[in-house]
Amino acid sequence: MAKLKKVSAEIVRPLRHKVLRPSLPFESSIMELDDHDYTFHFCVEEESRIISVASAYHESFVELPKKDAYRLRGMATEPSEQGKGYGKMVLKGVIDYLTKETQSEILWCNARTTAFEFYEKMGFTIVGDEFDIPNLGPHKKGFINL
Ligand SMILES: CC(C)(COP(=O)(O)OP(=O)(O)OC[C@H]1O[C@@H](n2cnc3c(N)ncnc32)[C@H](O)[C@@H]1OP(=O)(O)O)[C@@H](O)C(=O)NCCC(=O)NCCS
Helix, strand or coil: CCEEEEECHHHHHHHHHHHHCCCCCHHHHCCCCCCCCCCEEEEEEECCEEEEEEEEEECCCCCCCCCCEEEEEEEEECHHHCCCCHHHHHHHHHHHHHHHHCCCCEEEEEEEHHHHHHHHHCCCEEEEEEEEECCCEEEEEEEEEC
16 A cells, blocks of 8 residues: 655655656756755655655745745656556645644745646646746746645
8 A cells, every 4th residue: 555654865866866857867866955954755655666756845935935935846756656646645745744843834846837737736826937947848836825
């Protein structure tokens, strides 16, 4: 049975790299604040396989700078397991954790245009102009009130 787990950065990086940055070196999947005290990572694991991952960093949101905020990064599901509810499970884990364990009011992300619908289904609002992130493609900002 698939299980939600809070884990260290090392656990989420291989899937983060495989799904989000496959054409870049593995080091590109190491985020500067991965091991910061306020950063956390969740995964969904099934039979010792990591099938979905997400991370959150304490970082303010330019659109709502006065609100305490976390930034979602590294949201990825193993390609063969996409569309089966695991992304929803891991992102819900992040949202529940923020709600219970922090005072933060906002979770935001740079959402790939191809993933807008996923975020909207999770309750995010997509805002602002589209912008390009080199090597990763077109994005817009998305956020949810916690
Ligand atoms: C986006 C992603 C993380 C979603 O994870 P997932 O495990 O496939 O998502 P789920 O199966 O939990 O989907 C939850 C809902 O969103 C929908 N959904 C998921 N990804 C979608 C997409 N790319 N486009 C449209 N709808 C999507 C599902 O159909 C499902 O809808 P339902 O609740 O009505 O059945 C995953 O598809 C992925 O890794 N994509 C490639 C990397 C990526 O784009 N990451 C986000 C970077 S900002």
